[in-house]
Amino acid sequence: MDADPYRRKLHYRAHHRGTREADAMVGGFFDHCSAQWGAVEYEWFERLLDEQDVDIMAWALGTAAPDPAFTGPLMDQMMRLDFIVLPEGLSTHNS
Template sequence: MHQDAELKRLRWRAHHRGTYEADLLVGGFFDAHHPSWGSSERASFAEMLEEQDVDILAWASGTAEAPERYQGPMLDALRKLDYITKAP
């Protein structure tokens, strides 16, 4: 898949999760981090998008342990939550 088309698809999926909270968390994470991703990071993120929102939110907040396949720099960055802007 062409990189631009892939990023467009990932962006849409990240921002249209089904709940406002997940849209903010996953979409905000994508917006903040995707420019630095190579093909392996994009593939890992695409795989994570297949997971349930409740699981991703729990991994990000530290209330649940993520599967081993997600352990690493991407999950560490997701857990920082420094990419979410506060609503006025």
């Protein structure tokens, strides 16, 4: 467990969005990338957490243009979606 209360708060908010999909996307992004972040990146992410899940997911999936306040290297990194880990038993392919 992270000893930093600020990081713990962001981790919790990232992983408790309200839907499994948003938890996987936002929480996965935090888990995959936050160790390399500085103060500016944490501030960006905290502002992102205040946005609606449907908007964040649309931006990351490329189905809507990101709000200009969130464009840049972090959104580009989020849009790669290379950090998504599906819970056991879920598949990206239909049988």
